[in-house]
Amino acid sequence: MSFEIRDRDLLARIGRLETKGGIIETPLLLPVINPVVQLITPKTIQETFDCRALITNAYIVKKHFEDEAVEKGIHDFLDVKGVIMTDSGAYQILVYGNVEVASEEIVRYQEEINTDIATILDVPTGWIASKQHAQHTVDETLSRAKELAKIKTREDIIWVGPVQGGRYLDLVAQSAREMGKLPFQIHALGSPTSVMEQYLFDILVDMIITAKKNLPPERPLHLFGAGHPFMFALAVALGCDLFDSAAYAIYAREERYMTEYGTTRLNELKYFPCSCPVCNKNDPQSMRALPKVERQKMLAQHNLHVSFSELRRIKQAIIKGRLWEHLELRAHGHPAILQALKNLKKHREYLETQSPVTKSSGLFFFSSIGLSRPEVVRHRERLFKRYSPPKEAKTLVLLPQTQMKPFHKSREHRRALKAIQQRLGDKIGEVHICTYAAPFGVAPQELDEVYPLSQYEIATPFDAETIGYTAKQVSNYIENTNYMGVVLLEGFETWKGKIAKACKKACEKKKVYFKALYVENPWNKNALDDLVMIVQKLFL
Numbered sequence: 043m044s045f046e047i048r049d050r051d052l053l054a055r056i057g058r059l060e061t062k063g064g065i066i067e068t069p070l071l072l073p074v075i076n077p078v079v080q081l082i083t084p085k086t087i088q089e090t091f092d093c094r095a096l097i098t099n100a101y102i103v104k105k106h107f108e109d110e111a112v113e114k115g116i117h118d119f120l121d122v123k124g125v126i127m128t129d130s131g132a133y134q135i136l137v138y139g140n141v142e143v144a145s146e147e148i149v150r151y152q153e154e155i156n157t158d159i160a161t162i163l164d165v166p167t168g169w170i171a172s173k174q175h176a177q178h179t180v181d182e183t184l185s186r187a188k189e190l191a192k193i194k195t196r197e198d199i200i201w202v203g204p205v206q207g208g209r210y211l212d213l214v215a216q217s218a219r220e221m222g223k224l225p226f227q228i229h230a231l232g233s234p235t236s237v238m239e240q241y242l243f244d245i246l247v248d249m250i251i252t253a254k255k256n257l258p259p260e261r262p263l264h265l266f267g268a269g270h271p272f273m274f275a276l277a278v279a280l281g282c283d284l285f286d287s288a289a290y291a292i293y294a295r296e297e298r299y300m301t302e303y304g305t306t307r308l309n310e311l312k313y314f315p316c317s318c319p320v321c322n323k324n325d326p327q328s329m330r331a332l333p334k335v336e337r338q339k340m341l342a343q344h345n346l347h348v349s350f351s352e353l354r355r356i357k358q359a360i361i362k363g364r365l366w367e368h369l370e371l372r373a374h375g376h377p378a379i380l381q382a383l384k385n386l387k388k389h390r391e392y393l394e395t396q397s398p399v400t401k402s403s404g405l406f407f408f409s410s411i412g413l414s415r416p417e418v419v420r421h422r423e424r425l426f427k428r429y430s431p432p433k434e435a436k437t438l439v440l441l442p443q444t445q446m447k448p449f450h451k452s453r454e455h456r457r458a459l460k461a462i463q464q465r466l467g468d469k470i471g472e473v474h475i476c477t478y479a480a481p482f483g484v485a486p487q488e489l490d491e492v493y494p495l496s497q498y499e500i501a502t503p504f505d506a507e508t509i510g511y512t513a514k515q516v517s518n519y520i521e522n523t524n525y526m527g528v529v530l531l532e533g534f535e536t537w538k539g540k541i542a543k544a545c546k547k548a549c550e551k552k553k554v555y556f557k558a559l560y561v562e563n564p565w566n567k568n569a570l571d572d573l574v575m576i577v578q579k580l581f582l
């Protein structure tokens with residue numbers, strides 16, 4: 043088996059996973075097939091949605107159709123082609139307590155029915171578990187994982203090693219580390235179902251990041267029970283590659299209609315906000331009038347349409363390097379996702395180390411939530427660790443950002459530069475003209491064409507947190523460099539004196555000269571004349 047990564051953005055990746063049932067592309071959604079009751083047949087799902095992989099529960103298959111599934115093989119038994127993944131019944135343990143099947147039995151059974159991707163019988167931690175019980179589930183899952191090598195007889199089946207630990211992040215880390223040492227080809231994060239049912243996505247962020255940090259990065263990660271399209275972008279961005287969805291059918295039975303932003307009851311809809319074949323041909327009123335089974339079938343189909351199209355949108359965003367923008371869009375569709383995105387702040391350094399450095403498209407910066415994005419963190423780190431100003435530079439002149447980029451090529455900056463040059467003559471090299479720009483902080487002139495400093499758009503007026511962050515970066519820059527003086531031109535309306543305040547404090551600390559020029563419009567002629575005069579005075 044091989045997992046080849048083709049494209050990346052944030053922790054997300056588009057990959058190709060080779061299985062004996064065929065090659066599948068990740069991120070991938072596997073609709074859950076319940077072999078006992080099924081609204082839409084597996085074959086219809088495959089044909090309608092170009093769906094390459096399905097997941098079913100080996101425990102339920104064994105319980106109800108033990109010999110039949112072995113004789114036919116799971117593919118013929120479900121009447122589908124392509125890739126089949128089986129879960130082991132661990133979820134049933136969580137719901138019904140112990141399952142009357144041994145771990146060894148369920149491993150053998152999955153081999154016998156010829157599944158493509160199989161799961162060991164792990165012990166789910168669940169959500170309300172005590173720490174002691176959680177530790178037990180981690181240990182027991184690990185010991186069953188170790189037994190796998192002795193039990194299995196085939197080498198062509200991909201085995202999934204679930205990570206347990208629940209809400210105890212230290213246990214999640216331990217579980218991931220230990221499972222990662224064993225020869226699994228895929229890992230899965232167990233127990234997030236109740237986290238997701240309760241919309242505790244900020245906790246889910248911590249769980250996924252903890253697992254990712256401790257697992258071998260080249261192995262795909264499956265997120266069990268994450269079937270709602272409104273959280274796919276978040277999970278994919280955090281590095282989840284595979285999902286299973288039972289939600290499409292469960293919601294349909296409850297007459298609930300999924301959207302990329304959340305869920306609505308069919309009863310509450312007057313219009314369908316969707317253009318899938320089901321919604322195109324029907325309206326909510328006519329659908330409500332249909333017999334129950336037919337109605338639920340249609341809802342299930344719509345739910346799958348929404349789920350698959352959201353994943354396609356996410357994949358396109360990964361290729362274009364716009365996953366963050368997509369994620370922010372989704373975050374503004376539901377407060378629980380927004381909260382999770384805000385919680386990403388504490389993982390922003392990790393996110394930065396894992397994200398690609400260059401992209402084909404520029405950034406859109408909407409609000410302070412974007413301060414956690416890798417590009418912002420990376421600029422800060424690089425300026426701090428790798429950059430030093432030109433040796434001859436004695437005075438730092440800080441100009442505000444302009445609409446046009448790169449900043450130093452804007453009409454405003456060229457005018458300022460020209461005026462200073464005229465007065466200083468060959469001493470111009472001693473002046474270092476830089477831009478301060480939200481959200482990055484200082485953009486040295488010689489770097490402002492480097493990605494993403496001239497490839498981003500930001501909404502104005504800036505919010506308070508963005509202004510505060512930018513000011514902090516400016517003061518950090520001054521503290522980490524050795525100019526003899528700093529001259530600042532500040533547009534008061536935009537920056538409310540915050541940059542000046544930060545500069546002043548930093549200059550006092552460094553015991554260097556500081557002069558700020560507050561003006562309403564930094565680019566009018568008088569302001570520029572004053573600036574030039576201040577700079578010139580420094581060289582007299």
Ligand SMILES: [Zn+2]
Nearest residue numbers: 316318321344
């Ligand atoms: Zn639809």
